[in-house]
Amino acid sequence: MEYLDQLKGILAPGEQYPLPELFKMEMLALNERLLELELAALPEERAQFANQVxxxxxxxxxxxxxxxxxxxxxxxTPAQVILLKEYYAKQKFCLRIMERLSTFASRDQVS
Structure with missing residues (x-):
C-alpha cells in the first residue's frame, strides 16, 4: 500500500502522519499488554490479544x-486523502504489534 500511495502522490517518501492522541494512548496500552504477553502468557491469551488487534x-x-x-x-477529496493517510498510519502501528506478537509467539514454539 505504501508503494501505491507514493506512486499516486498521497504520501511523500518517509512522510510521517500525526496520529490523534486517543489512538496513541490506545496503542500505548496495547504495547504494554504485548509486553506482559511476551513475558508470560498462554497461547489462548495471545490469540485473544491478536483477535483484539x-x-x-x-x-x-x-x-x-x-x-x-x-x-x-x-x-x-482532499479530506478523504487526509483520512486515508491517518488510516495508513494506524494500520502500520497495528501491523507492527501483530508482527511482534507473531515473532515471540513463534519463538516460543521453537523452544
Missing part, C-alpha cells in the same frame, strides 16, 4: 471503506 484493524478499515473506494476511482 485484528478487530481494531477491521474497525479502522470500516471507517474509511468508502474513502478507499473513492480513492480507487480517482475521485477522493
Amino acid at each position: 485484528s478487530g481494531l484493524m477491521s474497525a479502522h478499515f470500516l471507517e474509511v471503506a468508502d474513502d478507499i473506494k473513492a480513492y480507487a476511482r480517482g475521485k477522493a
Whole structure:
C-alpha cells in the first residue's frame, strides 16, 4: 500500500502522519499488554490479544471503506486523502504489534 500511495502522490517518501492522541494512548496500552504477553502468557491469551488487534484493524478499515473506494476511482477529496493517510498510519502501528506478537509467539514454539 505504501508503494501505491507514493506512486499516486498521497504520501511523500518517509512522510510521517500525526496520529490523534486517543489512538496513541490506545496503542500505548496495547504495547504494554504485548509486553506482559511476551513475558508470560498462554497461547489462548495471545490469540485473544491478536483477535483484539485484528478487530481494531477491521474497525479502522470500516471507517474509511468508502474513502478507499473513492480513492480507487480517482475521485477522493482532499479530506478523504487526509483520512486515508491517518488510516495508513494506524494500520502500520497495528501491523507492527501483530508482527511482534507473531515473532515471540513463534519463538516460543521453537523452544
